[in-house]
Amino acid sequence: MKHKTFFWFILPTSLAMLLFIALPIVSVIIQSVHAPHEQVIVEVENCDIFGCKKSTMIDQEATQSLRDADPLGRFVGTDIYTNRNHLALAEVADAWRASSGVKDFTAQIMNLPFYKAFAFTLTYTFVVTPLVVILGFMVAVAVNSIPSVLRGPTIFLSLLPMIITPLIGSLILFWMIDSRGIIGSFIQTLAGDPNLSLKASTPLTWVMLIVYGVWHSAPFAFVVYYAGLQTVPKDTLESAMIDGASRWEQIRYVVVPHLLPLTTFIMLMQLMDNFRVFEPIVGFNASAHATSLSYFIYDDLGGETRLLSSAAATSVLTIVGVAILLTPVLIRTWRDFSRK
């Protein structure tokens, strides 16, 4: 392709990416190094239907002049990133000095909100992603080998978990796993413990969220693998069969290597998706036991008093996290590409 043709071909996309991806990221970064001005507080008397009492309010006139002088707010540098509600550098250092051992240190770190959210986010990402890949592959191979009459309906049913909106899907499951719900009581019977509650225990809540994540995302891997299975060269499979390869050996030595590029693609998408896990935590009302980086942002933006700078800092940290996660996969793709 000529350079000129390439330029015009790529122009609309680059413009859209600049406008909808690059600019917002720049704006978020600017927001994250600024905080609202010092509020000028005055003591006042408030009267409502229950009587009068002393209270405080923001002196709007005094605060307004500060805002006019510096509309972005006060520059705080990396203060928001390092404060207790984010990376908590001072608290981590204190914990390191004061802790009696690794276990105590970990416990103290896990008490900090950001690290608590980070721990769940990472666990979720690294457990759900491989399980989705494996389960999706197994379903695809199974569906590919059933008679073609049944394939259509089976594919449709297998895709259902992905079609249901995550929030709705998790809400439905939320009621099914209730201690009086159908799944909840079944598990109680299995465990022989009538007081067992999935929602009341932190480890079980984590398991529940992870199972939900796999259930929801496996169809994506299935659909990609199923499409890929249609491109497996028949000749190679037949020659493997003639060589006496069992079904397992055919999959192991022909199908899996053929689908490897697709696996990289699925891993890439799933790592990104799972790192920003959010809806199940809201749907399962699970914030008492598990929070994620995205939930953290939601919490900052959803309170009566919004914490915009805090939400911006967490967003930047999330972007950095995604970048770090994807680096190995991207390096691998680049190597494969250069080799060819």
Add this chain to the structure above:
Amino acid sequence: MKTLLKGTLAGALLLSAAPAVYAACDITEGRVSIVGNEFPAIQTVAAGAMACAGDGVEVTANLTADHQKINLPGMQGNPAEYTSAIIANSSIVALMNEDVIRPLDDLIAKHGQDIPKNQLITINGKVMAVAFMANAQHLTYRKDVLADLGVEPPKSYEDMLAAAEAVRAAGVSEYPLGGAYAAGWNLAQEFVNMYIGHGGEFYQSGTAQPSINNEQGVAALNMMKSLSEYMNPDFLTHDSNATGAEMEAGNVIMMNMWGSRIGNLQDDEGAPPEIASNIAVAGPLMVGDSGTPATTLWWDGWTVAKNISDEDAEATFLAMKNGISPGILNEETMGQAVWMIEGYTPAPVNQGVFDAIAAGSTAYPMLPYHGLMHTALGNEIADFLTGKEDAATTLADIEAAYTTAAQEKGFL
């Protein structure tokens, strides 16, 4: 457009029913746009305001449970999208902090002389809102179950624990207590109640410095934990809707519940008649020996946006005034709330809220930084109730989380 049409339609419908209401509006032109929470009492007020729609007067309402997420952005523009926000004593603070609502003194002098003085909410000597209803959490219980067991309705949380033990021992219900203990806003609200009930102060006097890591804080947390042992193990996921449903299902025998929700518990939807007819209310519960009930008082009222023209402000004021005029009260609307409106006659369903006011309960703190405290409470208390850490650690965590947020916002 759709809401506009609906507004005009609703207005026209009400018009035919009560022509006197229209005459009372007295608006010639202007734009009125209301944003507020969605429950029956507020729908009644909005319908009353919409009755003012007519030639050159446009009245629309956007009532949604997510009103707090949209009212501030919707009033920050110039001109503001919403000319009036219906708010409560906690949520007016967010609008005051960003300076998006206007003082109403001039409009009251011109048009509002007949609004009873006790409905006017004054902040620093200026009227900033007009209240139309009161709300509070108070005891709600099953009178049949307690009477069968010969247990008096509890007056304090200590009594409630004893009564819960009696109900459990009798085998009536394994988890007889209810509570809106869902992590987040609800859980924080229960702590606010319990801490105030123990006589605690949230801040060092006159400053935004937190002061909850004390004896009262520990006592409040311990009482919440004792209560939670009589609650459904999923209590950290139960908001007031869920705990209300548990009472309607006959599982919960006693709970601390919002006055505005009792009507829904006692009506013929949800609960079978033998349960619904036995749901009774009583005053707020005491705790410890502070003499202050463990509850907070709330009001709901309306405001007028700052960034709008004087004509629109005037039209909004008149329409909202019509929305809370005695004309909106009828047989159906009377029991929807504890109305602060002339002509309101209290019904038994509202007795709990009246008792809460009479018992000298404290109003929910109307401080610019209390929203941050509420958020910190809602995020941290679960760690104590699940047994992950002790009370002192949780209280220290709350103070630290609040302090960090308050520093970012410029309060400290």
